[in-house]
Amino acid sequence: MAGSDDAPVAAADEALYVLTAVLLTPAQFPSVLGDDYPAACAALGLTPLDEGYGLVLGQDGDGARWTAVIDDVSLVAVAIASWDCGMEYELSPDERTLVAALPGWPLALAVAAPDVPAPHDPDTEATDPPPLTPPDTSTWGPAQRRLGADEIALQWAEWRGRLDDADVLPNKQASGTEATAPEAEAAPETEPEGTAKPGHPGVRQVLEEARAYIDAPPPLGRVRSSFAPGDARTLRADGPGWSIVARTDDIAFILLDTEPGEVIPVGRGPELPGLLEGLDKIAVRPL
Incomplete structure (x- = not known):
């Protein structure tokens, strides 16, 4: 931009x-x-x-x-x-x-003003705050995880198109039972129809923490709702060590600090629609 x-x-x-x-x-x-x-x-x-x-x-x-x-x-x-x-x-x-x-700049920029020296931090006094610098995104961590969630929200159709319905089994995690979230960036193994995959404890915990937001609203901006095609909304929720990107009429993607580079899709099932509806009600929206 x-x-x-x-x-x-x-x-x-x-x-x-x-x-x-x-x-x-x-x-x-x-x-x-x-x-x-x-x-x-x-x-x-x-x-x-x-x-x-x-x-x-x-x-x-x-x-x-x-x-x-x-x-x-x-x-x-x-x-x-x-x-x-x-x-x-x-x-x-x-x-x-x-x-x-x-x-300084809090974000990384690849552009520079013409006819002036190359971008550099200004000279500051010893009593001044240090120049702003972009968060380190060279290794996986909170900053990289949130950037990854940003990319999924912007390119939802592309990410969703990588998955067949068979790749995203109905989610039962919201009730604390079985996980059904194969990783989007790894080719899921072929299993007999109707076979449930083992639960992912990290995903179960994320969904439980996200559901807790509905009863005890988190800090402002931790749950956000933005435009999506049709009557749907794009939801973004973040918490300690995790990010969720979802469409209210579709599935969710979860990213974890403890799972470097992995994107975990979570199917709708019986629980996810209600969770997304509840989060959308408490989410802040652009004016």
């Missing part, structure tokens, strides 16, 4: 050449930063306001990386929507909307 790379905006005492922008709101935030909205804000040292923030990432005239935090969420949302449609949009927030100018 590239912005207008030659549009300066005031940040600190210098112009910032905008490269991109992202929302930091309860319903939409860079999930690589945390399992929920308060955690994502804490990663940036920000107070989790109900309205959220816009994050504008760019470089100053010396090429240093800066993240401008603004409170004009609508402006950033319009810019992102325009860029996603392939339209030009010069994002130039008013100085009065600036909440903070943070050194």
Whole structure:
């Protein structure tokens, strides 16, 4: 998602050449930063306001990386929507909307502003906070797990198309009995029709923890609901060590910190529809 790379905006005492922008709101935030909205804000040292923030990432005239935090969420949302449609949009927030100018970038960018030095961290005083850096995604862990869930949500049709109905057996895990979730990235072994696979304790625990959210709502943003074709919704839920991506009219995919690189599909069965319906009722939604 590239912005207008030659549009300066005031940040600190210098112009910032905008490269991109992202929302930091309860319903939409860079999930690589945390399992929920308060955690994502804490990663940036920000107070989790109900309205959220816009994050504008760019470089100053010396090429240093800066993240401008603004409170004009609508402006950033319009810019992102325009860029996603392939339209030009010069994002130039008013100085009065600036909440903070943070050194560094919290996300990895593959673009750079023209006619300025290569991106680098700015010089800071000893008393200043260290520059922001993207979470380490070189090895499997929470950040990689959440990025994987992001990818599945964006490419649902592709991931769903990898599975035949026979690959996703009816789920009985939500009631704490048998697991029926073969791994999506490994070719499941052929078994006689009607044979149940052994339970996966990690998946059973995830479904139990997700169900507990319905009775005791988790931190804001830990369960999110977004658009899907037809009358369905795309659900995203995260918790300690796990992520769920699901369609309310279909199956769910689970990723675990303890299962590096694995994507576990969970069939609907008798329990999953009710779980997804309950999660959708408590989920935050984009405005």
